[in-house]
Amino acid sequence: MIQSGQMGGPNSERQRNPTREFGRLRYCGSGYRVLVICNDGAYFLRHRLSVVTHLASLGVDVTVIAGGDPIRAESIQGWNYIHVPIERFRFDPFGDARLMLRTARTIRAFKPHAVHLVTLKPAIFSGFVSIVSHFLHAYPEQVLITLPGLGRMMSPKAPGQRRYPIASALTLLAFRVLSRRDYVHFTFETRHDREFWKGRGIANEKNSSLIEGAGVDPNLFYPLENARSGSTTKVLFASRLLKSKGLSTFLTVAHELAHRSDVEFIVAGIPDDHDPDAIPHRDLEQMTEIRFLGHVTDMPNLLRQCDIVCLPTRYGEGIPRILIEAAATGLASIASDHPGCREAVEDGVTGQILSAKSDTEMRRELSAAIVGYLENPDLLKKHKRAANQHFLSRPFNQPAIADRFTELLGVLAAPWSD
Template identity: 25%
Template sequence: MDKTILIISNVTNGLYMFRRELLERLVKMYNVEILAGDTGRVDVLETMGCHVTITEIERHGTNPIKELQLIRYYKKKIKEIKPKVVLTYTVKPNIYGGMACACLGVPYVANITGLGTAIEQPGKLQKPLLFLLKRGFRKAQKVFFQNSENMNFLLKHRVISGAYELIPGSGVNLERFPLLDYPQSDTLDFVFISRIMKEKGIDQYIDAAKVIRQKYPNTRFHICGDAGTAYKELLEQMQKDGIVIYHGKISDVPKMHKVSACTIHPTYYPEGMSNVLLESCACGRPIITTDRPGCREIVDDGINGFIVKQQDSQDLIEKIEKFISLSWDERKQMGLAGRAKVEHEFDRRIVVNKYLEEIKRAGL
């Protein structure tokens, strides 16, 4: 098949988790090649019909020699694969994959899945990274943004000179994350689902769990995600002390939502659009999250959840207490409002169709 599409990303698991529906459509019509770091699901991607080439990417590395080697590698692979169009995701593939495509005259579509602290916050790395992004996007057929703040930030810094469009994040598959019955239980279960890292607000969640559990013994605080070495010992001890229930990394997220009454996502990490919140809303669960890009777009304060201040444990405690004070029916209605919102604004089919339009524009 001479109709080849190349996808460049830093991780394989993210492609499966959040681009699966697009890949399923593409493999029916095109030869799909993937260059990405191995974070799991490679065998599943291959079974779907994609051909995966593992590419080692230092996501936070700044060694200029290695960065140049990555550009050369992308150019070499693009020459070998001869794609008709390239789709890039995440910062380094956007920059260096974009540069390689621009040099070789290959159409490419970039997706801003989040900018990262080094770009968003003033510092010694901000200017050089903005320059590199500008070089990476200079000949892009289209740049997709997942939230308006990222879009306005890059427009303000004159990084984008060509076509761009705001899309609803990665969207959510409304069939894989169906509306679930709202739990009726003697306990009120809250859940944190994320990589366990400081910037995702785990410290604020733990602070809140300590206070709320003591004051409201019928509450439960679940934590789902890979803790690594930084938090694993702490979470295991807190579980022994009866403060949290630590599940580790889970594969069946809807199963967790069946027992949860509310998802708490107190992140201050640079999000593109929070998939945790989209999936929670799709399952009919109220959300409590921070007032920051990638989160505020999903929550209508007081309607389908509550907004909290970033890195503010006390505000989180107060919002959880406000949620506890609601009746069962009021909590259920919040969940239904969230489901209606994602059905209207964040259906993943919207994102898939946007990509199919761009691929068609590229001549496929």
């Protein structure tokens, strides 16, 4: 079902890009068509909506295909939407075939100039359909693949973690096929991820770009003018409610420090009990050592009420958005020694990086870092002040990042309006 508009775009003669350098030509927005495919609607709204909104403001005709829970009609403004069920946690022959069929039908009807594939499954299955359509019909002219981290399938595994040898091999094979096309381009969030795919013969300097995250809007995420009053230090975990994101570690530390009256532990995140790695939200609701908020729509306000953000993650992600939001809002961060975390947190300056390799060490280091801030409030204040300066000095600004994606999709970017 398509909401917010009809399929297709203005009747205009297709312009062929005479060069083979990805994104070289810049089209004006009117008559240009972009198809975006993402595995999860909630992820799309939180991380990728700004790009689609910017494209639509330039007159680009945008259609979005997304899995997960259906996107509500009030969130769809200026772009078309198609909901397709996508199994995010495993290969599903029937579901994956359905995604390919929907992609093929949409490309045939919509005739997009560019296709933007976000996350692994769309990259593999919709990517294959896109290159077949390009060969048969000459559209899409460009395929942009965004991989925001390695994910649980491709990331190196710690002892005891589940491995996916067959799925990983098929993924590498699919990406090798895609990477041989000069109209296919990849974007990565960290140098580490780019080097990972380079080492496997998929990414190179010509067919890939480094874009540091999805960006944060500084007009929404900014520090309080006056320091927050109160004797209780508020420590926040705000992410997907997964064990691999470090939630179980955070909960253990919260339990260990529950006897202290000078600290409050808060958990926020969208419940996703279908994920085999998730901690059920009903269990979180019953825990007395934390304040569980569930899904929070006003993240800027929540962050401005807190002092520290914790993310002891082992998940194969890019640059965690919550760490960028924390820096923009002037919060200290405690995070694991993960490539994406190191991009957002400057160890000993804006927060602390945990070097632990085991779960036991991670719990010990996280507890020590929190207690260190509790017993040295001046250090906490110093790191909070430095965090916002770190954000301002890095390319984490959402409008600038949206412009970069817009240009890679072949559209002439225009200045953002305030």
